[in-house]
Amino acid sequence: MAEGERWRASFTVPGAVAGYYQVLVNAYTHGPDGGPWLFDESHYSVWMYVSGTDGQLTRLFEDSIFPEGMRPAPGPLMADSAPYFAADTTGSTPWHEDSVYIEVVYYISQSQGLQPAVGTEVFAKYSNFGRSTWATVGESGIVAFRCPQEGRVMWIGGKVPQTFYVQGEKKVMPRVALNDSFCGQRIYAHVSKYLYLSWRNLDTSAEAITWHFWHSRPRIDWKVDFSKKSETYYSRNSDEITLGWRLTGRSRFLWVAAHEYGHALHHKALGGGWNAPNRDPHNNDKASSYKCALKEGFANYAGTIGSVTEDDPDGYYGKCYEHLGTPDAPSWPPWCRNITHYRKAEIEAWVAALFMDLIDDTEEDGDYTEYDAFYVARVFKTCQVKRSRRILPDKWHDRKNVSDIVWCLENRINPVVHRQVFRGIDSPIGVREKADEPDDWNHHHIRWTWLKNLKFGGAGL
Numbered sequence: 278m279a280e281g282e283r284w285r286a287s288f289t290v291p292g293a294v295a296g297y298y299q300v301l302v303n304a305y306t307h308g309p310d311g312g313p314w315l316f317d318e319s320h321y322s323v324w325m326y327v328s329g330t331d332g333q334l335t336r337l338f339e340d341s342i343f344p345e346g347m348r349p350a351p352g353p354l355m356a357d358s359a360p361y362f363a364a365d366t367t368g369s370t371p372w373h374e375d376s377v378y379i380e381v382v383y384y385i386s387q388s389q390g391l392q393p394a395v396g397t398e399v400f401a402k403y404s405n406f407g408r409s410t411w412a413t414v415g416e417s418g419i420v421a422f423r424c425p426q427e428g429r430v431m432w433i434g435g436k437v438p439q440t441f442y443v444q445g446e447k448k449v450m451p452r453v454a455l456n457d458s459f460c461g462q463r464i465y466a467h468v469s470k471y472l473y474l475s476w477r478n479l480d481t482s483a484e485a486i487t488w489h490f491w492h493s494r495p496r497i498d499w500k501v502d503f504s505k506k507s508e509t510y511y512s513r514n515s516d517e518i519t520l521g522w523r524l525t526g527r528s529r530f531l532w533v534a535a536h537e538y539g540h541a542l543h544h545k546a547l548g549g550g551w552n553a554p555n556r557d558p559h560n561n562d563k564a565s566s567y568k569c570a571l572k573e574g575f576a577n578y579a580g581t582i583g584s585v586t587e588d589d590p591d592g593y594y595g596k597c598y599e600h601l602g603t604p605d606a607p608s609w610p611p612w613c614r615n616i617t618h619y620r621k622a623e624i625e626a627w628v629a630a631l632f633m634d635l636i637d638d639t640e641e642d643g644d645y646t647e648y649d650a651f652y653v654a655r656v657f658k659t660c661q662v663k664r665s666r667r668i669l670p671d672k673w674h675d676r677k678n679v680s681d682i683v684w685c686l687e688n689r690i691n692p693v694v695h696r697q698v699f700r701g702i703d704s705p706i707g708v709r710e711k712a713d714e715p716d717d718w719n720h721h722h723i724r725w726t727w728l729k730n731l732k733f734g735g736a737g738l
């Protein structure tokens with residue numbers, strides 16, 4: 278297609294029984310690999326009225342088109358006296374002539390349809406000098422504003438607010454002008470799903486992670502990478518999370534936001550991050566390095582905590598980590614069942630599973646620990662090791678390797694066990710940390726739990 282050319286396509290909507298239906302269209306396009314890169318996405322919705330002999334499209338829900346005696350409700354036509362069988366949020370609400378109703382929504386997929394952009398702050402402004410009136414979008418998605426006077430316009434626009442955890446004040450909704458012809462009407466205002474869902478997923482997961490570990494950090498700044506690369510990462514330099522736009526709408530998005538927030542919490546509230554070799558790219562199921570495995574394994578566990586929802590009470594990879602590498606691991610993703618048992622201590626998924634077993638209350642073979650996440654976070658934060666007798670006097674170093682953290686948890690070191698599990702790095706000669714051990718603290722239990730997750734073949738030695 279050449280520059281400036283227009284592409285059109287028409288689709289036939291399959292026949293439906295007489296009624297009133299909402300039709301959603303979502304279209305996106307991109308340029309050839311290597312550019313020029315186009316980024317364009319649009320979505321549109323119309324209402325489609327189907328009668329026995331005819332049809333009609335309207336942009337908005339229009340109850341005036343229903344014939345006498347028919348209930349003005351979405352779906353198949355129903356006699357006015359018929360009993361309700363579906364919750365009706367569109368047809369039955371009386372829209373008042375004095376107000377304009379703005380339904381603030383985002384669109385991801387046909388199956389999910391338009392979803393209310395809960396939490397978005399919407400303003401209405403009636404003159405250049407006047408003050409804006411603000412309203413926050415609730416579960417219904419609909420905010421109401423006073424109508425503009427005859428012959429005048431009102432401006433509306435919206436942003437996501439600043440929360441305790443996440444920077445806000447980002448515009449997610451373009452400014453549009455409405456005149457008095459919109460009085461008594463409900464109109465759709467689409468927010469950018471990329472910005473809105475990034476903000477919401479960060480906020481949701483940050484809250485859950487903060488309360489789980491009982492450690493908090495300053496409000497996190499964030500942006501969306503709209504480039505072709507669509508990269509996702511936490512930057513220690515700018516203390517900012519970048520989320521790739523391609524993640525939006527994927528079921529893993531909340532887990533990814535939570536994972537990055539895990540890095541951000543680690544860096545600002547849990548003793549600071551570090552550079553790890555073999556980090557780019559790194560994979561849940563591939564051996565990288567002891568340093569990378571600890572850093573990413575912690576973030577993966579945070580991702581699981583931060584992605585717990587009503588529909589997914591274990592968090593996105595929760596079941597996978599709980600049954601990692603066993604035949605009863607969930608069949609998705611396949612690596613979860615088939616993950617290698619070699620070099621476990623250098624594989625981030627095994628380290629995530631270790632954090633989970635230290636904290637969760639699931640009883641299974643080799644996992645007798647259920648410590649408070651606050652205690653485990655304190656050890657992770659304050660653990661220090663003395664590495665070598667060769668450089669004397671050696672000073673204390675902040676933990677960076679998976680092996681450091683297990684000896685800090687145990688408060689002792691066993692060089693023989695170290696050599697069997699952590700090949701390639703010397704056993705530390707001293708460990709210390711500042712956490713208060715819980716009442717049920719038991720170094721044998723800790724040993725079994727970490728051997729189960731990090732040693733080839735499990736806990737037995």
Ligand SMILES: [Zn+2]
Pocket residue numbers: 536537540573576
């Ligand atoms: Zn990471």
